[in-house]
Amino acid sequence: MTTYRDIFTRHGLRCTRQRETLYAALKVTKSHPTAEELHDRVRDQDAGLSLATVYNTLDAFTAAGLIRRLPSTLGSGPCRYDADTHEHVHLTTPDGRIMDVPDDLSERFLDQLSDELVAELERRTGMRIGRVSVQLVTESR
Amino acid sequence: MTTYRDIFTRHGLRCTRQRETLYAALKVTKSHPTAEELHDRVRDQDAGLSLATVYNTLDAFTAAGLIRRLPSTLGSGPCRYDADTHEHVHLTTPDGRIMDVPDDLSERFLDQLSDELVAELERRTGMRIGRVSVQLVTESR
DNA sequence: TGGAGATTTGGAATGATTCTAAGCCTTGGC
DNA sequence: GCCAAGGCTTAGAATCATTCCAAATCTCCA
Structure with a gap:
């Protein structure tokens, strides 16, 4: 079976607790959450995970092609993220x-x-x- | 012939000097400018036209369906505007x-x-x- | 196991947009 | 043409999302 670690490694990303948490959280939802929503959703699992890390991690995932960033369709407002590429x-x-x-x-x-x-x-x-x-x-x- | 005034009126918008200036400026370009770019481009014609007015006006035009707002394709960064609907x-x-x-x-x-x-x-x-x-x-x- | 270098973090900084409140202008009725 | 009513414009403050910063921590490979 393929672990998150494998996936990260294949995409040139180090495996950290925070990245596993965030990737898992994004994988299970179909709602295309914003960075803040994702931050809220992982709070119970890792209360120390900072919003800056959420942004850094989503940027890294996006750059690596692991996820997709969806600009706000409204023009203003936060962008959303999709683990389905x-x-x-x-x-x-x-x-x-x-x-x-x-x-x-x-x-x-x-x-x-x-x-x-x-x-x-x-x-x-x-x-x-x-x-x-x-x-x-x-x-x- | 159809004047800008006519177009505005048909869309339920008052006709002001600023609106005419901005609509004309957006009409002539194919570059999908940002609010700031548009503000720069009309500066010589109407130096007093404020950035707030550019935003207000573009919002009004968008709400009226006169123009289209294009969210930044990057996820962050300014949105762009298109007079071609x-x-x-x-x-x-x-x-x-x-x-x-x-x-x-x-x-x-x-x-x-x-x-x-x-x-x-x-x-x-x-x-x-x-x-x-x-x-x-x-x-x- | 050690260390180079990537990652995380809170807080400050930035950038884009929206809000505010005061004055001005447009419009429609006379 | 003149006058109100209410929409529009404005500068500046405020807000929101995101990025930057620098220090502490962690990961991974040798």
Whole structure:
């Protein structure tokens, strides 16, 4: 079996108690928490874990490609973090929350986008496109 | 012909010198400026126009649907503004800039997305989807 | 086991945005 | 055209999220 230590090592990250705690906490949730929310959620397990460490750690994870940072959809407000790095579609709410689109729909949605068109875009723009980010922006009803 | 005054009125906004200046400045650029950049660009035309007014005005325009607010793609950093509200695809750079995908490609890209699938998503999630936001995330090469 | 260097920490600092309260301007009614 | 009512603008203060700092601690490899 693969331990968190293994995962961290493979991504060039040292294994610390704080990192294990935070990664585990992010892995189990589907809510795309903010740094503060995550800080709150690990408080009972490790009361000394500082908010600065939460930020440092999430930055390190993001840089290593272990997690994804989701900018606030509102423009202001805290960003959110997602331990699920496989390409998937997000649903964004008017109050700034971010939800996952069910996997089957997400996949069907992304499958529609032709690789050929992406390739043409790369040719025309001269830039390499790493991924296509899709959000379904919901409105109150 | 349609004046800015007409446009503002139709959107329920009063017409002021500052609003005309800012809307005109945003209309002519393709660079998706930040509030500060916009403030700089209008300084020669109206030196007294305050940064607070830039923020207030951009908020009012955004709320009225006259322009679009683009959250920083980096997660931290200032957001950007776009006077072009028609659905189009953005190309985002690693340094936080946002570029438009050429219109023909943008259109071809969005045409691929089936309305049917969006409708199914609305049914399943119970939320109304206002628009589909697509960014092509580029990587340095 | 030792030590180089990465990580953690609280607090200070920064950057972007929002708030506040006072004065000014726009608008609609006369 | 003139006047209120209320929206808009403004500088500066306040807030919020994030980053920086420097000292103490921990991790990992030899």
